Amino acid sequence: MRLLDDRKIICCVGSGGVGKTTTSAALALRAAMDGKKALVLTIDPARRLANSLGLKELGNEETRIDPTHFAEAKLRPRGEMWAMMLNLKGSWDELVRKNARSPGQAEAILGNKLYQTLSTAMAGSLEYIAMEKVYELYASGRYDVVVLDTPPTSNALDFLHAPDRILGVLDNNAMRIVLGPMLKAGKVGFRLLAAPSSLVLRTLARFTGSDFLRDLATFMMAFEGMYEGFKDRAGKVKAALSSPQTGFVLVTSPNPLITQEALFFHRALEHDGIRTAAVVVNRVQRDPRRHGGPDNVRAIEEALQLAQIKADKQLAERLCETLTEQAILADLDRREIDRLRDTLRGVPLVTVPRLRKDVHDLAGLWQIDEYLGD
Amino acid sequence: MPALLDRRLVVVTGKGGTGKSTISAAVALAAARRGKRVLVCEVVAKERVADFFGRPPSGTQIRELVPNLYSVHVRPREAMREYALMILRYETLYRLAFENAAARYFLAAAPSLAEIVMLGKVFWHAARETERGRPRWDMVVLDAPATGHGLTFLTVPEVFLRLVSEGPLARDMRSMQMLLGDPANCSVCVVTLPEEMPANEAIELDRSLRQHQFPAGPLFLNATFASRFTPPEVAAVTRGGPLLAAVGEAADTHESRASLSRQYEAVLRDTVPRELVKIPFLFERSFGAQAIEKVSRAIESVL
Numbered sequence: 001m002r003l004l005d006d007r008k009i010i011c012c013v014g015s016g017g018v019g020k021t022t023t024s025a026a027l028a029l030r031a032a033m034d035g036k037k038a039l040v041l042t043i044d045p046a047r048r049l050a051n052s053l054g055l056k057e058l059g060n061e062e063t064r065i066d067p068t069h070f071a072e073a074k075l076r077p078r079g080e081m082w083a084m085m086l087n088l089k090g091s092w093d094e095l096v097r098k099n100a101r102s103p104g105q106a107e108a109i110l111g112n113k114l115y116q117t118l119s120t121a122m123a124g125s126l127e128y129i130a131m132e133k134v135y136e137l138y139a140s141g142r143y144d145v146v147v148l149d150t151p152p153t154s155n156a157l158d159f160l161h162a163p164d165r166i167l168g169v170l171d172n173n174a175m176r177i178v179l180g181p182m183l184k185a186g187k188v189g190f191r192l193l194a195a196p197s198s199l200v201l202r203t204l205a206r207f208t209g210s211d212f213l214r215d216l217a218t219f220m221m222a223f224e225g226m227y228e229g230f231k232d233r234a235g236k237v238k239a240a241l242s243s244p245q246t247g248f249v250l251v252t253s254p255n256p257l258i259t260q261e262a263l264f265f266h267r268a269l270e271h272d273g274i275r276t277a278a279v280v281v282n283r284v285q286r287d288p289r290r291h292g293g294p295d296n297v298r299a300i301e302e303a304l305q306l307a308q309i310k311a312d313k314q315l316a317e318r319l320c321e322t323l324t325e326q327a328i329l330a331d332l333d334r335r336e337i338d339r340l341r342d343t344l345r346g347v348p349l350v351t352v353p354r355l356r357k358d359v360h361d362l363a364g365l366w367q368i369d370e371y372l373g374d
Numbered sequence: 375m376p377a378l379l380d381r382r383l384v385v386v387t388g389k390g391g392t393g394k395s396t397i398s399a400a401v402a403l404a405a406a407r408r409g410k411r412v413l414v415c416e417v418v419a420k421e422r423v424a425d426f427f428g429r430p431p432s433g434t435q436i437r438e439l440v441p442n443l444y445s446v447h448v449r450p451r452e453a454m455r456e457y458a459l460m461i462l463r464y465e466t467l468y469r470l471a472f473e474n475a476a477a478r479y480f481l482a483a484a485p486s487l488a489e490i491v492m493l494g495k496v497f498w499h500a501a502r503e504t505e506r507g508r509p510r511w512d513m514v515v516l517d518a519p520a521t522g523h524g525l526t527f528l529t530v531p532e533v534f535l536r537l538v539s540e541g542p543l544a545r546d547m548r549s550m551q552m553l554l555g556d557p558a559n560c561s562v563c564v565v566t567l568p569e570e571m572p573a574n575e576a577i578e579l580d581r582s583l584r585q586h587q588f589p590a591g592p593l594f595l596n597a598t599f600a601s602r603f604t605p606p607e608v609a610a611v612t613r614g615g616p617l618l619a620a621v622g623e624a625a626d627t628h629e630s631r632a633s634l635s636r637q638y639e640a641v642l643r644d645t646v647p648r649e650l651v652k653i654p655f656l657f658e659r660s661f662g663a664q665a666i667e668k669v670s671r672a673i674e675s676v677l
Contacts, residue, residue: 015390015391016389016390016391016520017389017390017391017392017520017571017572018391021571113536113537114537117533117536117537203462203467205541206461206462206541206542207458207461207541207542207543208538208541208543208544209538209539209540209541209544210540211537211538211539211540212537212538215537253391255391257420257422258391260420261420286623286627288619288620288621288623288624288627289620290620291616291619291620291623292616292619292620293616293617293618293619293620293621294617294620294621295620300618300621303614303617303618303621304611304614304618306617307610307614307615307617307618309610309611309614309618311607311610315603315607315611318602318603318625319611319621319624319625320621321602322602322621322624322625322628323620323621323624324657325624325628325657326624326627326628328657328658328659329657331659332659356627356630357630357634358569358570358571358634360570
């Protein structure tokens with residue numbers, strides 16, 4: 001897409017199952033064909049991108065798509081296409097090591113029970129690390145463009161607000177309010193004080209038990225002094241993502257439930273001062289009626305006779321039924337796309353028809369590019 | 375092993391966009407038709423099931439959609455509040471402990487607390503009894519979040535119990551974990567589509583679900599196409615000139631989708647050791663009660 005030409009970061013956002021991964025890969029492929037060094041970063045634990053690219057394994061390392069894959073697809077890229085799958089735990093560990101003031105501090109954090117949950121299971125953790133990684137790749141200057149296939153977040157806000165949420169957890173000041181009494185009491189063997197100031201703590205402990213609070217306090221102490229580094233970094237990530245160098249592409253399908261979610265995403269972006277750069281509607285049913293021709297059983301029968309096709313009586317009926325079904329699907333899709341266009345006035349919108357086969361190689365991706373056009 | 379109909383808790387999982395809500399509603403409807411009292415719990419951001427039946431959203435209040443079929447939207451904030459009140463009993467204590475900056479911090483730091491209280495709420499519904507000691511619901515259907523996230527959701531008790539071993543939450547999570555692992559009372563179903571990515575994800579999801587020893591319910595293969603034309607018929611019609619271009623394209627498209635359906639059905643039968651239930655693609659101008667009714671008829675066989 002031409003309008004994405006001058007972007008350094010492209011974020012493909014949208015609900016799960018709408019072809020985000022394929023669209024991301026197709027955009028990176030286009031950039032590579034145009035002579036750029038492009039990287040597509042996928043986070044999906046289901047390893048979809050590896051699948052889409054016909055790669056068997058895609059590690060946590062930046063991997064160049066083998067030129068032989070291009071040759072097989074009869075493509076001659078003037079640039080390079082790279083791909084990478086984000087490893088959640090590995091990327092968090094890396095981030096901690098980089099920000100720690102000493103190797104000892106890093107080890108203390110990495111070994112903490114709560115950290116292990118934070119880095120793998122906490123809501124927003126994946127989204128946070130994805131943004132962090134995309135920024136790192138962008139800032140490294142190694143690529144002309146980095147395309148991010150965002151995690152299949154159930155809603156837009158979870159994605160956009162992940163950094164705030166994670167930073168909230170790491171915030172030392174907030175920590176002091178909650179755990180102050182506990183920190184004063186010392187690391188191990190602290191007792192919840194009977195003073196009124198710790199009523200909050202005592203109440204919370206009724207839910208989680210005091211073990212958890214102790215783990216939290218230990219974690220916070222280990223993290224001491226690192227928060228500023230994280231916050232500073234998150235500020236830069238946010239600035240880069242909302243700069244004109246970044247383009248957000250909304251990926252959707254014509255399913256009404258999915259477009260609702262896409263519109264919600266659009267509004268959430270707008271609320272954060274980010275303009276949607278483009279909308280891609282995947283898997284659109286083509287309307288067979290665009291060819292004209294007969295559309296009732298009787299007329300189809302005549303057309304079959306005219307073409308001298310030997311047919312049993314029901315062939316015309318079956319054809320008519322099939323035509324009607326697909327016309328219904330095409331009408332529904334059209335209605336939904338019109339609605340999307342109306343609501344997103346001014347945002348470029350492209351439609352990609354439902355393809356006859358699943359896309360799982362470069363040739364398939366290149367076929368999509370035809371529709372993404374300019 | 376009891377039939378799906380006799381489980382207290384039926385969990386419906388799968389990739390986003392495969393039709394989990396539809397299947398949840400259809401399972402619930404089929405059960406309700408047989409006289410069971412059924413509650414559908416929706417836990418994702420947007421409620422859908424009430425809308426299928428042309429009813430306004432239920433919100434956090436349980437509402438009857440059709441006879442015997444009820445739905446409720448479980449939201450994290452409300453679930454947290456209700457849950458906290460259940461334990462603390464006093465509104466003032468709740469406000470003091472939870473509605474301040476410190477608690478907000480704590481709530482954000484506690485691992486997956488939102489998921490925990492939501493799952494806890496679902497469990498509470500499933501375990502609830504009437505005054506006479508009978509189960510309040512014959513069946514609770516949990517429309518789980520999409521794959522990846524869905525598995526996270528179900529393994530939340532396990533993760534939580536690794537960190538926390540005492541207190542009321544831990545106690546409830548332990549009961550929840552027991553129910554989720556009990557084949558006599560619970561069934562975890564998978565929904566997928568005859569397409570490459572959804573099928574692959576269903577295979578992975580099935581594997582992880584079995585690894586975690588969740589009782590394996592059926593695999594619902596949604597939106598399938600049945601073959602309608604022979605290859606010679608398609609060939610003849612598509613080559614039949616401009617008058618037949620429209621029907622030719624329609625027939626060809628139909629058969630290509632039917633072939634994908636066949637292909638992924640075979641792959642799934644080979645790799646996923648669950649009962650496979652095919653649900654035909656529905657061509658509906660609006661997806662409402664009628665469509666759910668059709669789907670519920672298609673799945674009657676496994677009930």
